[in-house]
Amino acid sequence: MAEVLVYVDHVDGAVRKPTLELLTLARRIGEPVAVALGAGAENTAAALAEHGAVKVLTADAPEFAEYLVVPKVDALQAAYEAVSPAAVLVPSSAEGKEIAARLAVRIGSGIITDAVDLEAGDEGPVATQSAFAASFTTKSRVSKGTPVITVKPNSAAVEAAPAAGAVEALAVTFGALATGTKVTSRTPRESTGRPELTEAAIVVSGGRGVNGAENFSIIEALADSLGAAVGASRAAVDAGWYPHTNQVGQTGKSVSPQLYVAAGISGAIQHRAGMQTSKTIVAVNKDAEAPIFELVDYGVVGDLFEVVPQLTEEIKARKG
Amino acid sequence: MSLRIVVCVKYVPDATGDRHFADDLTVDRDDVDGLLSELDEYAVEQALQIAEEADDAEITVLTVGPEDAKDALRKALSMGADKAIHVEDDDLHGTDVMGTSLVLAKAVEKAGYDLVITGMASTDGTMGVLPAILAERLGVPQVTLLSEVKVEDGTVTGRRDGDSASEQLEASLPAVVSVTDQSGEARYPSFKGIMAAKKKPVESWDLSDLEIEADEVGLEGAWTAVDSAAQRPARTAGTIVKDEGEGGKQLAEFLAGQKFI
Numbered sequence: 084m085a086e087v088l089v090y091v092d093h094v095d096g097a098v099r100k101p102t103l104e105l106l107t108l109a110r111r112i113g114e115p116v117a118v119a120l121g122a123g124a125e126n127t128a129a130a131l132a133e134h135g136a137v138k139v140l141t142a143d144a145p146e147f148a149e150y151l152v153v154p155k156v157d158a159l160q161a162a163y164e165a166v167s168p169a170a171v172l173v174p175s176s177a178e179g180k181e182i183a184a185r186l187a188v189r190i191g192s193g194i195i196t197d198a199v200d201l202e203a204g205d206e207g208p209v210a211t212q213s214a215f216a217a218s219f220t221t222k223s224r225v226s227k228g229t230p231v232i233t234v235k236p237n238s239a240a241v242e243a244a245p246a247a248g249a250v251e252a253l254a255v256t257f258g259a260l261a262t263g264t265k266v267t268s269r270t271p272r273e274s275t276g277r278p279e280l281t282e283a284a285i286v287v288s289g290g291r292g293v294n295g296a297e298n299f300s301i302i303e304a305l306a307d308s309l310g311a312a313v314g315a316s317r318a319a320v321d322a323g324w325y326p327h328t329n330q331v332g333q334t335g336k337s338v339s340p341q342l343y344v345a346a347g348i349s350g351a352i353q354h355r356a357g358m359q360t361s362k363t364i365v366a367v368n369k370d371a372e373a374p375i376f377e378l379v380d381y382g383v384v385g386d387l388f389e390v391v392p393q394l395t396e397e398i399k400a401r402k403g
Numbered sequence: 404m405s406l407r408i409v410v411c412v413k414y415v416p417d418a419t420g421d422r423h424f425a426d427d428l429t430v431d432r433d434d435v436d437g438l439l440s441e442l443d444e445y446a447v448e449q450a451l452q453i454a455e456e457a458d459d460a461e462i463t464v465l466t467v468g469p470e471d472a473k474d475a476l477r478k479a480l481s482m483g484a485d486k487a488i489h490v491e492d493d494d495l496h497g498t499d500v501m502g503t504s505l506v507l508a509k510a511v512e513k514a515g516y517d518l519v520i521t522g523m524a525s526t527d528g529t530m531g532v533l534p535a536i537l538a539e540r541l542g543v544p545q546v547t548l549l550s551e552v553k554v555e556d557g558t559v560t561g562r563r564d565g566d567s568a569s570e571q572l573e574a575s576l577p578a579v580v581s582v583t584d585q586s587g588e589a590r591y592p593s594f595k596g597i598m599a600a601k602k603k604p605v606e607s608w609d610l611s612d613l614e615i616e617a618d619e620v621g622l623e624g625a626w627t628a629v630d631s632a633a634q635r636p637a638r639t640a641g642t643i644v645k646d647e648g649e650g651g652k653q654l655a656e657f658l659a660g661q662k663f664i
């Protein structure tokens with residue numbers, strides 16, 4: 084059976100959920116061979132094996148942390164040459180997309196980014212993508228070279244499928260470009276203890292209607308009552324009320340949770356681009372004409388300062 | 404010596420219009436008004452700021468696109484760029500990112516550059532990978548997704564705000580930089596700028612000027628193929644209630660019914 088290369092996103096050996104989803108999708112096309120780079124790479128093996136990786140290629144070198152993107156491309160290319168896979172799958176993070184794109188140029192392949200589903204086809208893997216702010220769904224293929232495809236979080240259910248997952252050291256030689264862009268300092272983001280925005284099953288977002296950084300505690304309280312991640316519209320981010328990393332939309336994160344709650348958000352096309360594919364959408368907005376109501380399964384026309392705290396209290400009461 | 408900045412800008416269908424696909428499954432550019440991609444305005448803005456700081460700099464805006472793409476160049480010129488290059492060729496219809504990046508790489512090399520600046524993503528294709536591919540093709544450092552950028556003594560530095568960390572980056576010129584919409588509001592063209600733009604030079608190049616064969620680009624030459632495009636079914640109308648004092652409780656009841664509580 085053909086092998087499929089899966090690039091592993093991990094934090095010090097802890098594999099992030101989108102990579103486990105990729106293994107599910109990879110098994111539809113062939114046998115997953117995982118590539119894990121950087122500190123803790125070998126510690127990823129157990130989780131990867133449990134989800135279907137037949138092999139785990141690992142490499143660690145200071146270059147991975149000290150220089151931007153290119154050292155990882157060199158390593159992925161080394162894995163590609165060692166394995167000659169039928170396809171290369173990479174998680175659709177900002178960095179993942181850049182790594183995938185540069186690999187595609189080097190190996191003379193086409194690239195598909197931000198797939199939301201993947202299946203085997205007669206002419207190679209067929210990717211489903213969302214286009215034009217998720218108002219269209221397309222199916223496409225890579226028609227030249229080995230398909231390189233980046234896949235968004237929440238695109239498949241994680242399935243256990245135990246496999247050997249034998250760890251093998253990957254030999255990597257860095258090219259001249261690897262040290263081109265130096266990372267001179269790195270400030271890790273502080274953890275909020277809440278779920279990762281793109282991976283969360285429930286997202287609660289606040290917009291301009293929240294009217295101040297201090298009022299975001301109302302949004303956070305609702306999120307915590309539901310075990311949800313917190314999102315924000317660009318208007319709220321631009322006003323400095325919430326960090327840009329939490330922005331939902333075209334130039335922020337795109338999310339596809341089971342439930343999306345929009346409070347004080349009008350529903351501009353650029354915001355919809357990032358949340359339109361959520362399974363269930365509910366909104367609280369005091370303007371009955373707000374476009375967000377065109378998307379909702381349930382909407383409350385009212386003041387979020389009344390409705391949201393009442394909702395939070397009711398959820399807490401029901402959960403006991 | 405003058406700092407040569409090339410800004411890559413894309414002409415895109417207006418995101419607030421009714422965007423759709425043409426019969427050959429390429430982006431329909433006829434039925435929806437086009438404009439300079441809003442995300443590329445940030446690239447023009449940063450180029451202008453870098454040029455203002457430099458002793459001597461020249462900004463060229465570059466686009467690959469149909470006849471109408473001149474509008475995008477005019478807008479960038481009216482913001483303050485010095486000159487423009489329009490790569491236009493009938494054989495370019497349907498080109499994907501691999502082909503576009505090939506054309507841009509050849510055009511940038513022909514124009515001569517110390518610094519290439521792009522937007523973070525185009526608002527129609529939204530891939531966000533072209534800057535990295537361009538750096539790979541040109542064989543120069545990529546300093547991408549910057550929310551802050553500075554150029555001094557042949558070195559570009561900037562801040563990249565990622566998901567897990569905020570990184571400070573540094574590379575020497577020549578380099579490819581992309582900037583995000585966090586890099587600072589783009590200026591509006593002034594009346595004077597609009598008038599001056601009319602007199603600024605716009606060069607037109609075709610594929611033969613760049614020594615690119617027709618079969619390396621276009622729909623036929625594309626590295627990817629779109630087999631189908633379907634409009635997402637409109638979401639079915641939901642229940643909308645007016646808050647009469649119980650709105651939060653009603654919403655909780657709905658969420659409980661859906662098993663979220």
Ligand SMILES: Cc1cc2nc3c(=O)[nH]c(=O)nc-3n(C[C@H](O)[C@H](O)[C@H](O)COP(=O)(O)OP(=O)(O)OC[C@H]3O[C@@H](n4cnc5c(N)ncnc54)[C@H](O)[C@@H]3O)c2cc1C
Binds near residue numbers: 290291333335349
């Ligand atoms: C290139 C580009 C990229 C963009 N990318 C993004 C993106 O990634 N994400 C994004 O979100 N936007 C993005 N935008 C901006 C987008 O166009 C909108 O401007 C933005 O989404 C508006 O945010 P908002 O809904 O919070 O604010 P508004 O549109 O001002 O809406 C606020 C809403 O809150 C309601 N409200 C006010 N007070 C209350 C109250 N007390 N109770 C209940 N409701 C209340 C109002 O009725 C209104 O509907 C982008 C724009 C461009 C041009």
Ligand SMILES: Nc1ncnc2c1ncn2[C@@H]1O[C@H](COP(=O)(O)O)[C@@H](O)[C@H]1O
Binds near residue numbers: 414534
């Ligand atoms: N046809 C084009 N002409 C000029 N620049 C482009 C073109 N397509 C993309 N770009 C540049 O590449 C960036 C990223 O585009 P993309 O990878 O397509 O999302 C854009 O913000 C532009 O700066």
